[in-house]
Amino acid sequence: MLVDLEITGRDQAYPWLLQWMTAFHRAQHGGAPPSTAISSTPKHRLLASLIRRFRPRLHHLQVQTFQPQNGPSHAAHFSFVPGQGQHILQYGGALILVQRQREKTMNISTGDPFETITLTTLYSHRSVFEDIFAEAHQLYQQMQEGKTVIYNSMGPSWQPFGDPKRKRPLESVVLERGVKEKIVEDVQAFLAARTWYLDRGIPYRRGYLLYGPPGTGKSSFIQALAGHLDFNIAILNVSERGLTDDRLNHLLTKVPPRTIVLLEDVDVAFLNRKQAGSDGYAGATVTFSGLLNALDGVASAEERIIFLTTNHVERLDEALIRPGRVDMTVRLGEATEYQIEQIWDRFYAEIDVGGEAKQRFLAKVRKLRLIDVVSTASLQGLFLYNKENAQGAIDMVEGLTAHSLRDNHVPVPREVDTSRKPA
Template identity: 45%
Template sequence: MSSEDITIDRTAVAEIAPTNVEDSSMKAKATSLYDEIVKKNPFFAAGGGLMLLGSALAIARSAIKSGSAFAYRQLLIDLEIPSKDKSYLWFLQWVGKYPQRSSRQLSVETSFHQHDNGSVTTNFQFVPGPGRHLIKYKGAYMLIRRERSGKMVDMTNGSPFETVTLTTLYRDRHLFKDLLLEAKELATKQNEGKTVIYTSWGPEWRPFGQPKSKRLLNSVILDEGIAKTILNDVRDFMGNGNWYFDRGIPYRRGYLLHGPPGSGKTSFIQALAGHLDYNICILNLAEPNLTDDRLNHLMNHIPERSILLLEDVDAAFNKREQTKEKGFNSSGVTFSGLLNSLDGVTSSEETITFMTTNHPEKLDPAILRPGRIDFKQYIGNATLYQMEKMFMKFYPNEHEKCKEFIDYCKTVDKSKTISTAQLQGIFVMNKNDTNGAISMIKEVYRN
């Protein structure tokens, strides 16, 4: 190695050495400063450093939470469906039959129907219960949260309030409307050709059981001309809304069908509703939890295209004698509350109300006033006209037997009567035996 090389190496070492010395000096100063600030400082020794660290973590956590919420608002969208909304039941029915869903928590909805012949049909439908569920609808994933409030309870029936919340990407928000329309169409399709029977459920109307098949109008045989007269009057009312409005007359009409039990009053109303493509809202005035306010609310929120039916109205208010002092019936409804609901300032418009009674003489004259009851019709026991029509309906082409049956009925004492319900029961028991039916009818008259 040359002397020149040695000189270069020494120079390099000389240049490096000061740097190492400076680094060491800086490290020593940093260590000394840390000791002065942290180790010897009583603030940090008392846990202030941990407090600062915790504060920093809390700020970071809050920032992350705010960022997540911001991202949620920007990317996702929620739709809340409360249980009091009409679409709530539509949605549960729809999602219960939707194939592409992931549910681990289920609720059962049981439908029970007893047929006229005594047989019973029971159906079970499983729908998503309270909890979280996932579906895929038209290529988009939706999270379903069904929540039941443990604190908010409907005081009228004790049932908790529920909500269903749908969550999906903001870009897929238009699918909410498509889904609800599909649920509505499914409900409408299931009720097609059927009559929905509504009953009061707290402050609202809800379907009672499964929709019933529409009853043909000619399946209920009333005395000659009665059915046609009522039908024409209802149609005239339905087609003259502007006539009522132009003259400032409340657009509502009340009907009273009165007569003995089993004469077909309720059956005719059901058949009439099916013929008009209407549903039926049945209101029991003797319901224990019914009050004037709730009665008024229900009668002002009747589902569209529905007939309001008040059965056995005489049993609820018998000339205001239920409690002699206050005029209450067994529920909290007063007689004046019923009258105000029928034609008071807050009474509903565009309504068709049917009342039935077996004892019209027990009704207070105030309820019979026009504006509350505009059309009264007596529907009695079976007449010769009804007997002949019913016989030929059950036994077509049996004209000779029908003549024999009618000739006998003409000889019976007029004080002895038979209801159409009894007559129908005899014909049902003797489906293919006209002689048996005639014999049973003679036995009924003899007794």
């Protein structure tokens, strides 16, 4: 008697299984591209050759190309995954028939055809399915370890954007004294209070608003926080064209598990106060009421952590900052003396051991009245330019003055700023 197990492309474990099959083949064949499993016993060999004879498409492979994020841009590596069709693999003592099928229908939002994989084996070997999935999950977790998955929206669903990124250490983001700790403690207290919320029937979610000028570490901090908490991050730019109220609402009900939602540039919704017309269409951008509704959305037992960011807090409405929508509001401002010192140390502590150059730098910064004026991003830019050259940084401080910033910096209107990909 045979038993089969079907897994659809829509299931979270689908890519894990494909990855596992690739790794499994590779392990069996010492790095050679996968082909059907070589069986060890004569009985198995006979069985395999019989199956092979009746299944003509056993060698159908599909290539997956990866471009590493670090390394030359032309570098790429390939891996062969079991393609459409049928494959045999031998796992432990069990022979398993793997059928990867493409359905005629496709996912309209991504254009990818729906797929299923069916595993078939002898009934007496059915326990191998559990082992395979356990291994596939473990492999997946190993590959994610130390990484943050970034999701972007694709139509009505979230899709991983590129390969998982290395976690950004929390220490690498320098905020004013105590600010980081305050937010981290709040999120951790929230995560620890699940039963408290559920027992009281309070929606288990928490919202944070980070506001402040460009380049003060809002997005970087949220990304580092996600890594610190071992969460992934789903980024949505509210100013994105084609993001309607419905789509936003839908996306927020479909957030992958253990994922922080980051809604960038929420002020855009406040420029667009018009309500949906009688046909339910409100244009191609999110409206004010659409944003509020999405934040109020259905409560679930899973935690939901949302961070909102804006450069224009003055455009926001009181209604947004109501507890339950936004529970904590934090301003990240231009670099304070504390931050300047900290960032200096991150770059030059090793070469400026006594801190003598730092004092000269700070004296100059004070004289030029740059404290609480320059952004942490431009400070970082100066230090990057003068990597391992503390004196160079001191000599070039004038470059940070408001005057020269104005001269060198042409503000790009938000709507046409296409460079705002996830950092």
